[in-house]
Amino acid sequence: MTCLTLGIAGCQGPQRPVPGVIVREDTITIEQLALRLGLGIEQRDDTFVVMKNAANTVIVFTHTDGRFFVNGKPMGNVGAVKQSADTVYVPATLVEQIRPLLRSAVPEQPTVKPQKTKGLVVIDAGHGAHDPGAISPGGIREKDINLRVAAKIANLLERRGVGVVMTRWQDRFIELEDRAAVANQRNADLFVSIHADSAPSSSAQGFTVYVATAASANAYRAAHAINQAMEKTGMDNRGIREADYRVLVQTNGPAVLIELGYLSNAQDAARLADDGFRDRMAQAIADGIQTYLR
Numbered sequence: 072m073t074c075l076t077l078g079i080a081g082c083q084g085p086q087r088p089v090p091g092v093i094v095r096e097d098t099i100t101i102e103q104l105a106l107r108l109g110l111g112i113e114q115r116d117d118t119f120v121v122m123k124n125a126a127n128t129v130i131v132f133t134h135t136d137g138r139f140f141v142n143g144k145p146m147g148n149v150g151a152v153k154q155s156a157d158t159v160y161v162p163a164t165l166v167e168q169i170r171p172l173l174r175s176a177v178p179e180q181p182t183v184k185p186q187k188t189k190g191l192v193v194i195d196a197g198h199g200a201h202d203p204g205a206i207s208p209g210g211i212r213e214k215d216i217n218l219r220v221a222a223k224i225a226n227l228l229e230r231r232g233v234g235v236v237m238t239r240w241q242d243r244f245i246e247l248e249d250r251a252a253v254a255n256q257r258n259a260d261l262f263v264s265i266h267a268d269s270a271p272s273s274s275a276q277g278f279t280v281y282v283a284t285a286a287s288a289n290a291y292r293a294a295h296a297i298n299q300a301m302e303k304t305g306m307d308n309r310g311i312r313e314a315d316y317r318v319l320v321q322t323n324g325p326a327v328l329i330e331l332g333y334l335s336n337a338q339d340a341a342r343l344a345d346d347g348f349r350d351r352m353a354q355a356i357a358d359g360i361q362t363y364l365r
């Protein structure tokens with residue numbers, strides 16, 4: 072991880088104050104809508120956008136009161152649409168309208184029943200903006216992988232009834248202290264920071280779940296549940312390790328940091344670049360979190 076080579080204080084970028092972290096927007100861009108739904112943008116032109124994952128196709132007509140289709144059926148109207156240069160804004164409420172209509176992208180794990188779970192989890196997509204984190208030889212940026220996987224986890228948990236707060240929904244820089252503060256302010260049941268690794272040797276591969284050296288029993292329990300669930304993805308399991316990353320140390324409640332895999336390793340990087348595989352990883356992490364919350 073680029074993070075560890077900088078020392079155990081975490082993957083912090085330059086230090087500068089950033090105002091408020093969480094903004095609940097009334098409108099979001101089409102790109103944010105796709106991200107929040109765990110979908111990729113497959114096709115777009117002036118009149119419509121096609122978003123997909125392994126199990127769903129959503130078509131949104133991008134004019135005011137245009138229709139949206141989920142898996143071939145007209146399901147509603149998009150409401151007010153605003154356009155500014157090439158950016159199209161739609162109501163943020165579309166996320167809640169469309170999400171329940173989506174099919175699960177991967178089969179539910181048999182170990183986790185699709186029943187509702189209570190709790191509040193903060194999902195933290197590591198890095199952002201001028202801080203890209205690790206970069207693969209092919210140019211895949213850690214900050215982008217982190218956000219995509221984090222958004223998928225958030226989406227799955229919300230569908231299962233778990234309260235979720237994301238520290239960022241956009242390509243935005245947030246101080247490590249502010250990330251931890253989100254969990255502290257909300258008194259979250261769990262803080263989960265999502266990262267991807269890098270090492271000088273291209274042979275290093277696999278996922279790692281970190282807790283702080285002075286972590287609570289609950290943090291270990293969460294790490295164990297997530298580690299066990301992630302094992303099913305087929306990624307190499309590097310185990311549960313201790314490191315005093317700043318986001319782990321500054322979080323009052325249970326906190327874990329997941330390194331999804333090594334961007335410096337060809338196989339891991341190919342998997343992390345694959346949206347279907349990211350779905351599987353997100354599903355595993357959501358399963359682990361849900362197991363912990365029970």
Ligand SMILES: [Zn+2]
Pocket residue numbers: 072074082197198204205213266267
């Ligand atoms: Zn990182």
